[in-house]
């Protein structure tokens with residue numbers, strides 16, 4: 372039932388069109404159709420434009436037209452991302468839009484699903500070009516490290532665009548979800564009090580006047596940013612309504628408020644997956660992989676407690692899909708795990724494997740290992756995170772994968 376007084380509907384843009392971005396567009400498009408009272412029926416998907424040649428084994432291959440074509444044009448013609456999510460039909464209410472600003476400018480909900488290294492530049496292009504009261508959900512797995520320190524990607528998005536940004540992360544190998552195989556995820560959404568629809572007490576500033584976060588409950592993802600309240604004519608972005616955007620019979624959503632825990636789980640698991648791939652590539656078997664996962668989970672929890680003490684709930688890592696469950700799935704079938712394993716088996720660098728095997732898809736564990744190490748070095752705390760540090764040093768060829776057991780053995 373539409374919220375009393377809500378005459379407008381949320382327009383949704385998925386910012387990203389990769390393997391997960393396209394999968395996310397598919398499930399979101401299914402949900403806007405299922406909730407016409409809440410959402411506009413067309414989902415914009417920003418496509419980072421490139422020329423693609425339709426593979427000969429594609430059902431869309433046309434020998435009379437095998438020249439390179441614009442990805443967005445092919446997508447809008449055949450409703451399939453022939454490069455990043457082949458053989459999956461995406462609902463026709465998803466529009467592939469190569470113009471970033473045009474795809475976002477009228478949307479009240481922005482779902483960021485880009486490799487994390489591209490987020491800052493994309494946000495820079497959107498500053499001042501989006502709805503001032505838009506809200507975002509970051510599905511990207513990574514952290515934002517600079518000389519100022521470490522930030523969650525949701526914080527980086529929120530601060531850059533002066534909007535509130537939540538996070539989605541879980542045991543979510545995209546290709547399985549695209550095939551509608553059962554999975555689950557965690558969505559953390561903890562909006563500013565101004566977004567709550569409690570009756571506005573007399574004398575309180577109206578939505579248009581409120582442009583600072585309430586001092587009583589600073590919103591981590593947009594600390595000191597100038598937030599605009601979501602106007603009452605839109606349905607409230609309650610946990611119930613946000614869940615309706617993502618939950619599917621095959622994609623079970625649990626809503627939480629711990630944005631930091633959800634974000635860190637997704638980012639740090641990619642480092643652990645590399646370590647698991649290294650030991651698996653050595654042929655050391657499941658026990659070795661389990662040992663590496665155990666130490667990695669400990670370091671994930673420690674990292675959250677150490678650097679995000681006022682926002683991370685340790686239970687998020689153990690009880691939610693974004694924690695241990697994501698480590699498990701990533702260390703069995705994730706790209707970071709598979710490429711690390713292949714690198715050891717073939718005696719090649721993981722960076723070469725990424726280029727040769729992923730067809731344009733991007734690993735996130737390698738860059739996250741470097742970014743986390745830069746931050747740990749700045750804090751003088753590499754020794755407190757031996758597995759994260761070992762993965763960095765393996766990538767740098769300072770140590771060998773065979774050295775992992777010694778490197779993670781607790782020091783007397």
Ligand SMILES: NC(=O)c1ccc[n+]([C@@H]2O[C@H](COP(=O)([O-])OP(=O)(O)OC[C@H]3O[C@@H](n4cnc5c(N)ncnc54)[C@H](O)[C@@H]3O)[C@@H](O)[C@H]2O)c1
Nearest residue numbers: 388389390391392419484485486489511512544545732733
């Ligand atoms: N693929 C998965 O199974 C999966 C699942 C859950 C979360 N994630 C996370 O989602 C995020 C996005 O991953 P993905 O799988 O959609 O992407 P991907 O790995 O398929 O990466 C390719 C995407 O990057 C885009 N790209 C390349 N160069 C770019 C540039 N200069 N600027 C902007 N975009 C550029 C490409 O157009 C393409 O859309 C990552 O953080 C990833 O960890 C991925």
Ligand SMILES: O=P(O)(O)OC[C@H](O)CO
Nearest residue numbers: 541542543544705706707
């Ligand atoms: O393929 P990966 O390693 O990027 O992992 C995919 C998802 O993040 C698994 O949850």
